[in-house]
Amino acid sequence: MSSRPWRWRLVWVALTCALTLSIAQLGWGAKAAVDPRPSPIDWGTAPVEVIEPESPPLRIGAYITNISDIDLLDDQFSVEMLLWTTWTGEPQDDPSDQLMILNGIYDGDIQRFERVSHEQTAAGSWNLYRVRSAVVKRWRLQRYPFDDQMLHVQIGLADPLAAVNLDVDDPDPFAVSPGLVLPGWTLEQPGAYASSVSLMSELGRPLGDGEVIRRQPAVSLDVLIRRRSLLYVAPDFLGYMLAVGLCCMSLMITHSRDDLILASVVSAGGNFVYVAGKLPVTAMAGFIGHLQLIIFLGILYVVAADELIDSHLIVLNERVSQVLRVLLLPSYVGFTLLAIFLIIP
Incomplete structure (x- = not known):
């Protein structure tokens, strides 16, 4: 018999195997293009963001007992008041003892802040201070003696970089003693509000991201007085x-x-x-x-x-x-x- 039929059989087997391998290779490539396998993640070195709790504000209230020494030549006046603070954070973090009058004048025997009372309640810490200080005031006397003056007292922390917000206490943050009389002046309704002091310097420390001007939190107390012309x-x-x-x-x-x-x-x-x-x-x-x-x-x-x-x-x-x-x-x-x-x- 002739060997030609066996040769054709071997050719058909070889073609069938080659065609099968080609089709399988094309299927694997298409699967890899459509559904790639993600790279493994090293969970041990991935950064984890820690969110720190925001510091509560230090709330301030004041009661003015006396205003004296209105000095037009030296641009100053003196104020005496009772000032209280409320702090809802941890007692050891209470920054009340660092308060000062930012526009005050401290010389001689003037006591800036003297704490006279302290209470620890369920709501937080409460402190009461007796304050006496001379305060800088740039008088505007172009209309003298028909002028009105705004007595401005600004309270803040001694450290301008302290990350503590200041706010006024609720519901009645500021009042003036009804018995206070200023000869030649009439006192109007006082007001208190949260403010800030712009520091046009980096103070040797770089500013934060997106920060253009460094601002120091403060609380402002304003008393309008009208001269009896x-x-x-x-x-x-x-x-x-x-x-x-x-x-x-x-x-x-x-x-x-x-x-x-x-x-x-x-x-x-x-x-x-x-x-x-x-x-x-x-x-x-x-x-x-x-x-x-x-x-x-x-x-x-x-x-x-x-x-x-x-x-x-x-x-x-x-x-x-x-x-x-x-x-x-x-x-x-x-x-x-x-x-x-x-x-x-």
Whole structure:
């Protein structure tokens, strides 16, 4: 028999095996492309984020018992008050003893904070302090004596980098003693609110992510006081009143006019020196400076008009001179009063 049929059988077996291996290889490649096996995770080295509990705020309340030593020249006043704090965190972390008046002046024997009472309740820690301090106040006296002033006390932690938030206590965080009387002033309703102090420096420590300006938490206490203006008119402006009166007398009499004019100049100048000695120089740019200018311009008006009428105009026309002489006094008084009325704030 011929060996050709066996050869064809061997060829068909070889082709069948090659075709089967090709199809299997294509199936495995498609499975690997569709459903890749993820790489193993090393659970022992994966970072775990730890969330720390947020620190509770330190709540502050105050009761002012006295305000004194209102010093306009040195830009300060003194305050005495009872200040309390409430802390709901761990007692050992209570930052109340680190409080201070941020805009205060500490010199001599002034006690910043003196703790007089402490209680530990179920809600947290409660502390009571007696505070006395001088406080910096930049007075705005351009409207003196028609000015209002805001007494501002800012309380914060001594460490500006402490990560403790400050807030006002509820429900009545701030009050002033009803028996407190400020001579020459009227007290308005006080207010308290959470604030912050912007520190335009890194203080040697880098800022946090997204932080542009370092801010120190604080609590602000504000008391508005209004000056009783009429109490200051007579003692502070008596020299100006006398100068106006002397000018009027110089226009009503015919003798000793030069002496009266000189006395009015001395009176107005002395009044200005007196006021400048009790107020800062910035106050002279407001009502007082304008009033001084009006008084001196009025004196110049009286001197110039009197000289023109009596020495020059009378030579040209005596009747016109007499009419102007009659109108000189009411015109001086009218112009002076109108100018003063226009500059009153």
